[in-house]
Amino acid sequence: MTDGITPTLAELVALRALAGGRRNARLGRHGISGQSLSPLxxxxxxxxxxxxxxxxxxxxxxxxxxxxxxxxxxxxxxxxERERLSLIVADTAPSLYFGTRVRFKSVQAARAGAIAAWAAARDGDRIAALRGSDREPPVTPAGGPRGALRVLDALARWYSRPPPDDAGLTVALDHAQRLLRPGSRLVVLADPHSVAELPARRWPVLAQHHEVIVLLLTDPLELAPPAATLPFRSGGSRVELDLGDASRRQRWRAEFTRPLEAALESLPARGIRVQTLSTDAASDSWLPLLGRARPMVA
Known part of the structure; x- marks a missing residue:
């Protein structure tokens, strides 16, 4: 059992079964090769x-x-045919370490990243991961269960608590662009606010040469707050927020829905596959995004 607050390595390993329906890698003359196509x-x-x-x-x-x-x-x-790189980019913004249904957004991000890693292993990809840090190096690419387990270990660490050196999603994508090669798959686990802070021109550049999937982590309370006074704890202090007032509740809703709706509208037009992943949703509900035909870039 898990508490939904901190992801465990055992929990992430157990998610391997959810990716079991993906394509299997083929064994060629030179070892495992995925079914992805090289841009060469x-x-x-x-x-x-x-x-x-x-x-x-x-x-x-x-x-x-x-x-x-x-x-x-x-x-x-x-x-x-060539081995493909599957790179998981983990947003570790403080806003992810929160949740009111089933699990924290951070735990859901770790679980979705684990499923992406296992799916990549099934497809014969080399698997890597990184976050927005100038001090911690990426998890270097490796194939098979060994590559997946290294990524799972990193996800469990990164999403156990907010890293003190988080430099943001912009830095994470800067690091990603140096690691990616044409034809790679990029899975981005992010808070909608982190995506909103990125310049729109970042996405078409990535989508031009890679398969890009963005999972937007949300919690039901953010999108549908109750008309009530809610207690919060911030920095060791208790704070009460009165959402009984209709105008205040509307401002709350706009704060969370505006960046989410903007991402859902703009990213597909730039060639990005995107899906909302709520804390109370099945962690593998986004898997149909894998292997779909690439959207047209506007």
Whole structure:
């Protein structure tokens, strides 16, 4: 049993079963290889595009339909299979260490990250993780259960309490861009307010070369506060907030819903797959986002 306040490594390990329905990795001549496609163009098994014929191209790869339509010889180009990197970026903003239903947002983030790690292991990816810190290095990429367990250990530590050196999601994504390679999968675990602080231009750059999924952690109290006086503890002191007043309750709701709604509206238009993940939701409810066709970038 867990208390819903602090994630445990055992809890995250047990989530492996929830990712069991994902694709299995294939064993090739050189070991495990995932089913993802490399951005490197080669003579693999998966069709990528057709381009004009270049002297020396294999005649067996001529695209006769395009050639007939354009009147110019075209060759088919294929994508070669390669190991993909799955990178989990963990927002560790203080606002995540809170919750009123089932578990803290931080615990839900750790659980979602663990499921992402196990799904990546099933797909034969190399798995890495990082957070917004200039002092703590990323969890370096590794494949299989060993790679997943290293990420799970980091998630359990990062989400047990707010790290004193949290530098924000901007720094985390700066580190991510240095680690990512074209064709990588990026899973971002974030508070909506952290996403709202990012400049919009960050996302199209990431989506252009990577599969990007953003999970927005929320709690029911944030989006639907009761008309009552609520006690809070902040910095060791007890604070009471009267939400019986309709205007005050409206300001509360706007504070939490505005960044969430903005992210849900803007990110898909920039090629990002995004989903809200409430503290009382199933931790694997976002898994259908994996493997969907990439949205068009506006």
């Amino acid at each position: 163009r080669g003579r693999g098994m998966e069709y990528a595009e057709s381009r004009e014929y270049i002297a020396g191209d294999d005649a067996r790869h001529i695209d006769w339909r395009v050639t007939a339509r354009t009147g110019r010889a075209h060759s088919k180009v294929y994508q070669a």
